[in-house]
Amino acid sequence: MGRCPNCGKWNTFVEEVIETASTAKPSRRAVGGVVAKPEKLAEVTTEKEPRVKTQLGELNRVLGGGVVPGSLVLIGGDPGIGKSTLLLQVSGQLSQTGGQVLYVSGEESATQIKMRANRLSVASDNLYLYPETDMGRIRENIDELKPDYVVIDSVQTMSQPDIQSAVGSVAQIREVTAELMRIAKTRGITIFVVGHVTKGGAIAGPKILEHMVDTVLYFEGDLHHTYRILRAVKNRFGSTNELGIFEMQETGLAEVQNPSEIFLEERLDDATGSAIVVSMEGTRPILVEIQALLTPSVFGNAQRTASGIDRNRVSLIMAVLEKRANLMLQNQDAYLKAAGGVKLDEPAVDLALAISIASSYRDKGTDPAECYVGEIGLTGEIRRVNRIESRVNEAAKLGFKRIYIPKNNLKDWTPPTNIEVIGVATIRQALKLILG
Template sequence: MVLAKAKTQFVCQNCGYQTPRFLGRCPNCGEWNTLQEEVIAPTTPASKASSTLVSGAVSKPERLDAVSTKREPRVKTELAELNRVLGGGVVPGSLVLIGGDPGIGKSTLLLQVSGQLSQTGGTVLYVSGEESANQIKMRANRLSVSSEHLFIYPETDMGRIRANIDSMKPDYVVIDSVQTMSEPDITSAIGSVSQIRQVTAELMRIAKSQGITIFVVGHVTKGGAIAGPKILEHMVDTVLYFEGDLHHTYRILRAVKNRFGSTNELGIFEMQENGLKEVTNPSEIFLEERLKDATGSAIVVSMEGTRPILVEIQALLTPSVFGNAQRTASGVDRNRVSLIMAVLEKRANLLLQNQDAYLKAAGGVKLDEPAIDLALAISIASSYRDTGTDPSECYVGEIGLTGEVRRVNRIEDRVSEAHKLGFKRIYIPKNNLKDWTPPTGIEVIGVATIGQALKQILA
């Protein structure tokens, strides 16, 4: 009897590209030394069979007008910030992927949420492939998490995990992390593209067929993206990124994909000794250390999903020592900074080509909406002229290449948030004043061009 020779292929661990021979550089993503050899498992009729994503044996075609359109039920946690990011609460039967840097607090967040969900009467199975039960228990004691409906299961074999889920039938499952889980039928190494793809597919089948909510922790690469093939993010229902600086206590939970809610929502937490505490008024955090008479400072009312947040934008301009001026930005897009400086030089007659510019959004938040343009321009001009801005003013507006200040959305919410925090004056696009009555207690000034804005603000 002649045994069939085992076939191998080389798979890129960064993007999932497959090739029959080894290459030093992946032709798809361009990364070096990411191709690893994997054995192709022989296909069997069982492995070729596809699994259904609905309860029951086999799914059938159904007329569109006969499909039920009832709204997904929501289970609210005690963390209102998490509920907001998820779109109103946890959706039963959903698959949620949470990524973040090592040590940022992903396991802490999920252990706290597991304890809260188990208090509502649901059964939670916490599967850990990185820590022992003793380590998880010590963290639970520190977080004051205790419930008879919360079960800890240190395991990496998906066959055993699947068997325990079938026997326990929990309402919620936490997988920490997907890179440590292994499918026994896959011969490649743990954490490889094939393993991650197969494990995620199995978790999705369990979530959809049994109505179990599954939270999955994902490691991130040096570039900040979740490790593994991009298909990992396409398969799940929700992708959350847990961001923050290890040297600061504040953490930001951001949704980049959500089939059950907005992808622009943002939740802010503070890491304390006894766990994560939600921050209900983040604007105060971003403004509390602002100097009164500082130059190069401007306050912008930015929208993060449905929430307006006031953030301080700081700029520092110094004469360039070398031939080419530098443009450095933190928390704002560097290309946007270069664009605004070009508009200021052409439309406002500011000689900025020989100035090094350093800009940042205070507090570690990332701003990427067009409405921050006016505040960027004011901070740059303030630093260039060495003239301070009024600490009771804030600025909102998009700037076009011809120097016009263009209208922005949600202007009523932005003005109301500035008024609530005690600001006396806000500059907005002139066209946003149409068909709208500003609230009393705050002066709303409309500006049409960047030149007009600079004359009024930095006079």
């Protein structure tokens, strides 16, 4: 029946397949093949599984210290950003350490993958390529080969033969992911899954896809630039605040050991509207340049445009500057960005944000040997931030001579002697010291 007799609309019927007892899923089993059963909390062992280190230290950092055996890792990113390149490199490295890797591709032939492997100098007898989309056949080959690692590129191209819906539909993605989770947990196989993203930047498919896996990584970057950022948004085995930075080269992805130098290398010494902030990404301090450009508004309502910084935070800081520092900003168009394509979302960037705005408004440059850290409250006070020692040491290591921090952060620790640390209590005091 193509037409609904109640509402009169066409093609609105959706078929739901009801599973019979014969097609019910098997019981959950442990890695040793033992059927799972209720256990007392006191009797559960807490043996820590050893992590496997890859040759990419940035990837190890984002994963929480290395690859966890038996985990299911989902990697999402824009088309052409380098997801397949990253996983093929990692597959080559893991296969060289003695583990067997099965690379399953539903989008490319074995010849295409081999061409990329030659470009990346990936060669190993323990790396197997398998162009297939049928989960039944993939499961059979996993049973026969018994690999230590499996790469699925991508989950949207895989299909369960028992499900009648189209490839890439919600039902297919849900069942394929559930099957991969059973394989990972019952056989101790680490599985990397590539996920396509939508126009909004979220991983395509149902949200349950991200809930089912152990780790969700986003591979970000601009196709017009060579730098890529790997960010964890979910991690059952480590912090979700870690960030890894890579550079796309002819021979593949190379990790960036000191990203602060990359973000600061093109800064002009006499530029106005520029301020350096020491931002924390997980356990790593990164120095980033915040740039601001203020121009008189031609139209009635002033524009607020931000790239890499929350637009609401920009509006808030500009309101504080207008109320507490007597800067007339309501008739100024403001354009702000975090240089290098990095996204800054922690409160400690407030002070540098305010300094860059005031510098552009007064058309007065900041000292290139200074950097700024601090959160700004609505009453104009500079509030303390966390991990201040790491931030100051990173600024000193990169040759900065002076750093402005919240006054309350000066308590209970001894600043290093190779950098001048100045505590400020209010935004008015900070502007007077920095811009005169």
